[in-house]
Amino acid sequence: MAKQAKNKLPKELMASAWVLAFGAVAPMLDSTMVNIAINKLQSDLHTSLNTIQWAITGYVLALAIAVPICGYFVNHFNGKKVLQWATVSFGIFSLLSGQAWDVQTFILFRIFQGFSAGFVILLMSTLLMRLAPRDQIGQLMAVVSTPIIIGPIIGPVIGGAIVQYASWQWIFYINVFFCIISLLLNIKFLQDFEPMNPKSRLDWFGTLLLAGGSTGLIYGLMRGSENAQHFFNREMLIFVTLGVLSFVIYAIYDRLRKGDTVLPMRFFKTKSYLAANAGIFLAGIASNGPMLLLPLYFQNIRDFSVMNAGLILLPQGLGMFLVRPMLGKLIDQLGARPVVLVSLVVSLAGTLPFVFIQADTNLWLLGVILFIRGLGIGGLQMPMMTEIFVGLPKSDIASASVGNRIIQNVGASFGSAVISAVVTGVVLSNHITTKVTAHAKVLSDQLMTQAAATHTMPTTTALANLKMQVMSYGEHLTKVATLNGYQMGFLVSSVVLVVIAIPAMFMSNKHSA
Template sequence: MSKNNSYIPKSVTVTAWILVLGAMAPLLDSTMVNIAIHTLVKDLNSSVEIVQWTITGYVLAIGVAVPFSSWLLNKFDGKLVFLMGEILFAVGSLLSALSPNINFLIGARLVQGFAGGLIMPILTTLLVQTAGQKVMGQMMATVGLPMILGPLFGPILGGVIIKYLSWHWIFWINIPVGIISIILIIWKMPHYPAQNKAAKMDLVGIVLLAASTTAIIYGIVKASSTANFLNQKTLVFVSLGLILLILYIIWALIIKERVVLPLKLFTHNSFNGSAIGLFIAGTVLNGAMLLLPLFFQDIRNMSVMMAGLALIPQGLGMLISRPLTGKLTDSIGAKYVVMGSLLITFVGTLPFYWIDDTTSYWIIAVILFIRGIGAGGIFMPLMADAYTGMENSQIPAASIGSRIIQNIGSAFGSALITTLVTAYASSNITSFKHSLATNKFHGSPEYMKMFLQHHLELIKVHSFQYGFMVISIAALLIALPAMLLTNRMGKK
């Protein structure tokens, strides 16, 4: 009986892989652009602050687009909506590749971001509708492939493109992928009839939710760029976002089920556990994906491309654990899969508290491989369990809710790690300067020069080690929301 439950028809698998291919370009694109910042500054005669908007604008456009996806699936064929998202992303990529100046590029990235914001929640919604909830673990493991490959190969591919071609090719490379996706969607993807053509657009709810998400993410991004959560822009925009969120909750209480993201979703324990877990996972996954390449570049003096290659063991660990994680989630439930995975992630992250520039890379590779096995088993079960017990009509809204929380958690995780590592370094440097000023250290000028350089390098190493300790603790914290996840142990 369990065998029948876990059987996935070929047609469903084909549809899943078409959806995966559709998501590949947006996820690769976002990681590649990150490493092209300095090249864009130079080639487009701009500043880092302005060029950073190619990333910030993209993230904010995603936040605006996500709430629209539910209404679009209510009104139109799901196949058509996904196809339109792919076409829009390809157009945004073409415009980005042809950009004559930085302002045009930022505008083109907004188009890309909006398309990406439609593609990701629609992808998960269509997948649940295609496969059903019994095999969601395996389906999410399939859909999770680009989420693994994006951070793994994005920096390497981006590094090769920047070194041997030009930044334009970061966007040109999306065009053939987009064309293949569009052809496969038209040719092989089934139709998904509109959920509720009579449904009216909850414009007020969509605007409040989009504005709230955008304001909160922008505030968090500012915290990340200044390494300070108490800067004025962060406080103003996060406060504005929270006020808009409260207004949305009031609006949702007034119009109830007609709202874009019904509050009824939060009566499902598995959805709440998934949402909180995905938020904390932003620190464990995104925070680490920010810190690890910097660790290899700043502490071990690797190039961008070599730092990307150094992370391959982690990606291999994720790829190996992916199919097993999916099957276990479907058979025993997400609860114990997440519990086991976070313990493995903890074991594969904590050793970085002691790793420095003298540690053998082979030791680091083994630890990264272990971390990859664990990290690959956290994200997918959390995503899959967001839909447990949901009615078909609730699935688009559940996709919106989990995607919004995931986006905010990702931004928060990156900002938190950046801020804590920078603050730790600044505090220790200030303390060290005070000790120097009060003549606590003595020696010849040559010795003091060497001592100063060595001590500052040591502070930098300790700052990274502190960051990895925080990520390790965050991994264990996921155990709390994991208690709310589905447990199928002993159930037939």
């Protein structure tokens, strides 16, 4: 009893932990709710999948850029005030995202919203670590992981209900309500956090180089996919070259500064750090890409309502929820390698079947596959996150954590971009317009031949039937091409899962001799 009382968390500490956790609920829900609404956003904003996916890619890229800048603010200012500012900023840009008048302003507001969310999410863990005694960090981390766990489970359902029964704008307006409550709780229950290191400086140049390099590569990829006949077009080559050049300049810059940068290259000389970050980057493609495709498949191919599309994704979130509590013990007992490898096999078993899905695939079967996929994807990132710090001195842990968060978020944004590029490329390569035009000509010639044989002009009814047949044929071709694109996207994700096994083999294994 005495030991239990000793390990019991103080009420004041729990109150602060729950305030921090509640503050992260809106940003975590937001990303999953937008995924389910992407089809409606594409329709209402009159744009393509390649363009609207920047609402997701830009959001996650902004999260990555926010990481080092947030660290600078926490070092120089009161952490409580920084969190209040970030919460207000997230609420303002959520409101503006709902008020966006075209796709360009929508993406712009989403980028600023993502930047604010990056602050909120990072501050949640950073401030908690400053609050918690070392022997109680695990218990408190279980508290703040709540929004991370519930996001994939209830986010699609809430988002689907909002889009179906209200409008997509309310996905963003609801954030304002969360932000107001979070701000009031922050003011009343959260203690002040004095600046950690006022003398520290922010590596602006290094941060801009990494952001520019990532954006250049992703944008170049998108420009290439928009022209199925000429993927390696001039614009694509220019942006990819600029992206690669930014990374090369960063490597030189890091060498000149002897590793005193936002992401020191010396960390990658550590086998575990290199392997884990390579795995995390690839996992972003393997997990985030299908997260974009699954709602689109159920809405565009199965003609599900947005609400039903959210409900059918529940098994995946449930799988992620169930596997999470057992991961910590497994990693401690076995090491990262076996946990990652098993998770990869399970993830592959839950992703590869989607390569062969059709418009009439049994829903119960899909539910089981989604549950299996949730179990696998849910077990991928945590062991790799713990592997990052193996072999690093304590003095490097803070910088290594910042670098990892950047790589994690860039990988996630790269995943959305890669998969949408693949889908767009496949759809365009089907030449739907050309096929529909040819089909219309065949039907028109048949109609005119019949009219000539009877020496009459085609009736209004006959012309209307011709139009309906052409439209129906076009819709059929579009649906088939889109399904082929989704299948190819899932195939790419499956291949990436197999590739992750390579860096996984270099991770720790506590049962190895």
